[in-house]
Amino acid sequence: xxxxxxESTILIPxxxxxxxxxxxxxxxxxxxxxxxxxxxxFEDLVAERSWTETHETRTETITCSCVVYPVADSTRxxxxxxxxxxxxxxxxxxxxxxxxxxxxxxxxAALKKAVERDVRKARSS
Numbered sequence: 001x002x003x004x005x006x007e008s009t010i011l012i013p014x015x016x017x018x019x020x021x022x023x024x025x026x027x028x029x030x031x032x033x034x035x036x037x038x039x040x041x042f043e044d045l046v047a048e049r050s051w052t053e054t055h056e057t058r059t060e061t062i063t064c065s066c067v068v069y070p071v072a073d074s075t076r077x078x079x080x081x082x083x084x085x086x087x088x089x090x091x092x093x094x095x096x097x098x099x100x101x102x103x104x105x106x107x108x109a110a111l112k113k114a115v116e117r118d119v120r121k122a123r124s125s
Contacts, residue, residue, distance in 0.1 A: 002084070003082045003083060003084045004082070004083045004096075004097050004100050005080065005081070005082050005083075006080075006081045006082075006083070006100060006101055006104045007078070007079070007080050007081075008078070008079045008081070008104060008105065008108055009076060009077065009078045009079070010076070010077050010079075010108050010109075010111075010112050011071065011074050011075070011076055011077075012074060012075045012076075012077055012112050012115050012116065013073070013074045013116065014074070014075055014115060014116065014119045015070075015073075015075065016048055016068050016069070016070045016075045017048050018075075018115070018118075018119050018122075019068050019075045019077060019115055020047075020048045020049070020051075020068050022114070022115045022118050022119075023051070023066065023068075023077075023111070023115070024042055024045060024051055024053075026040050026042070028114070028118065029111075029114075031114070032110050032111055032114040033110050033114075034106065034107060034110050035055075035107070035110070035111075038055050038056070038057055039055070039056040039057075040053060040054070040055055041053065041054045041056075048068070049067065049068065050065070050066060050067040050068070051066055052064065052065050052066070053066065058086075059085065059086055059087065060083055060084060060085050060086055061083075061084045061086065062081055062082070062083050062084075063081070063082045063084070064079050064080065064081045064082075065079070065080045066078070066079050077108075077112075079104075079108065081104050083100045083104075
């Protein structure tokens with residue numbers, strides 16, 4: 001009946017500085033599908049390397065520790081997310097773990113697409 005920790009890794013075919021710059025830009029992140037209206041706070045920023053972000057919604061608080069690593073011509077983004085349900089959801093957090101895993105996978109997929117789109121747009125301009 002507490003937090004649920006989910007570790008994920010995605011590979012983004014862009015440079016590390018571009019991925020980092022997009023991911024710590026609150027305005028750019030608010031345009032990512034599925035993340036509209038989510039209060040996003042950044043902490044512990046280490047330039048072009050790592051950061052901690054907190055997403056606050058009506059039903060949960062998500063704290064993500066993120067690290068970017070260069071891999072050939074791509075960037076590996078490793079995220080450790082801790083989901084902390086609020087209100088009545090705290091009692092059923094164990095039953096919702098599968099739903100949280102799916103939600104995290106969808107959130108990271110949307111983030112990856114948004115980063116790729118932003119980088120393509122910047123290169124074509």
